[in-house]
Amino acid sequence: MKARPADLAWLITVIVVLSFLLAPIAVLVFSAFDAGNIFRFPPRAYSLRWFEAAFASAEYRRSLWVSTVLAFVSTIAAVTLASLAAYGLVRGRPVYRRAVEVLLLAPLTLPLVVWAIALLSIYASIGINGTPLGLILAHVTITLPLAARIMIATISQIDPTYEEAAESLGATPARVFLRVTLPLAMPGIFASSAIAFLVSFNDVVVSTFIAGASWLTFPVRVFSQLRSEGIDPTTIAIGAMIVFATLLVVAIGERLLKLSRRL
Numbered sequence: 001m002k003a004r005p006a007d008l009a010w011l012i013t014v015i016v017v018l019s020f021l022l023a024p025i026a027v028l029v030f031s032a033f034d035a036g037n038i039f040r041f042p043p044r045a046y047s048l049r050w051f052e053a054a055f056a057s058a059e060y061r062r063s064l065w066v067s068t069v070l071a072f073v074s075t076i077a078a079v080t081l082a083s084l085a086a087y088g089l090v091r092g093r094p095v096y097r098r099a100v101e102v103l104l105l106a107p108l109t110l111p112l113v114v115w116a117i118a119l120l121s122i123y124a125s126i127g128i129n130g131t132p133l134g135l136i137l138a139h140v141t142i143t144l145p146l147a148a149r150i151m152i153a154t155i156s157q158i159d160p161t162y163e164e165a166a167e168s169l170g171a172t173p174a175r176v177f178l179r180v181t182l183p184l185a186m187p188g189i190f191a192s193s194a195i196a197f198l199v200s201f202n203d204v205v206v207s208t209f210i211a212g213a214s215w216l217t218f219p220v221r222v223f224s225q226l227r228s229e230g231i232d233p234t235t236i237a238i239g240a241m242i243v244f245a246t247l248l249v250v251a252i253g254e255r256l257l258k259l260s261r262r263l
Contacts, residue, residue, distance in 0.1 A: 025243055032240035034233065050237035060238055063221035070132075070217060071200035074139035078196045079189060081140070082147035083155075087181065090155045091163075104148040107141055115142065116209035123210065130212025138210045139203065143196035150195070154188025155181070194249070 033046045054060055085104060089097050107115055119138050123129035128137075158181060166176045182189075204219040211220055222235050 028236060029240045029243060032233070032237040050233040051241070053234045054237045054241070057234060059221065060218070060234065063216050063218040064238065066215055067201050067218040070135055070139060071197045073136055074143055074200045075193050075196040077136065077140045078143040078147045079151075079193050082144055082151045082192060083185065083189065085148055086151035086155045087177070090152060091160070101148075101152065105145045107145045112142065112203075112205040116206045119206065120209045129210060130215065132215060134210050135207065135215055135217075138206050139200045142203065142206055143199050146199060147192040147196050150188050150192040151185070154185050154191075158184045198246075 027041050031041050032050060033048070034041075034044065034050075082104075085100070089100060116138075119134075119141065120129060123134045123138075128134040162180050162184065163176050166180045167173075171179070202219055203217070204223055207217045207220050208223070211217055216224075218238070225232050225235060
């Protein structure tokens with residue numbers, strides 16, 4: 001069966017778009033294995049020296065640790081708050097639901113730099129600027145709207161008759177939420193957690209304003225390195241490791257998502 005011209009054109013378009021999107025990642029990964037002292041592509045010789053330098057650098061290790069812990073804690077807080085808020089808005093159906101949804105999504109309507117300046121002013125006045133608490137609260141602020149939007153859509157799609165059936169059999173509201181609603185909402189929880197984690201981990205704008213010298217995140221550290229010394233092959237090696245880690249997390253998340261749908 002011959003392919004129609006429209007199908008062939010669509011296939012070519014998809015390949016071109018995917019190549020455009022994935023080309024920078026491919027350049028990053030291959031350049032990380034270059035044995036040279038500067039960034040270059042294609043590599044002239046292959047080596048693991050920059051991966052060894054990345055593991056040996058205390059500054060990079062610390063910034064990666066700060067970013068990972070910050071993203072992990074912020075994700076847990078944002079997704080928990082978003083899930084509870086979404087459940088209350090969808091199941092409770094308060095008269096002020098639309099107003100609360102607008103408030104939850106408000107951070108998406110303004111540039112991050114505006115929020116960063118506003119948070120800097122507030123945190124400076126209460127003395128938490130440059131502290132771990134300030135960073136966590138700032139990252140929860142920018143990730144909560146995304147998580148809330150996903151969780152509102154997720155819980156809206158859950159048939160309430162499942163919960164009503166559990167209640168009719170004598171289950172308490174807490175047990176209904178934990179044993180019925182939460183498992184059904186797992187796909188949305190996984191999706192919102194992944195997005196919140198990536199947004200928090202990759203943030204530069206807000207972290208630049210809020211992070212102190214002792215709590216530099218990895219993106220801020222890389223940005224500072226690029227401004228002062230240019231592209232460092234060690235940074236490229238760490239970027240390649242982050243790509244591999246992201247692919248691993250996505251694969252595990254996809255597997256967990258399939259398992260949750262079977263339950």
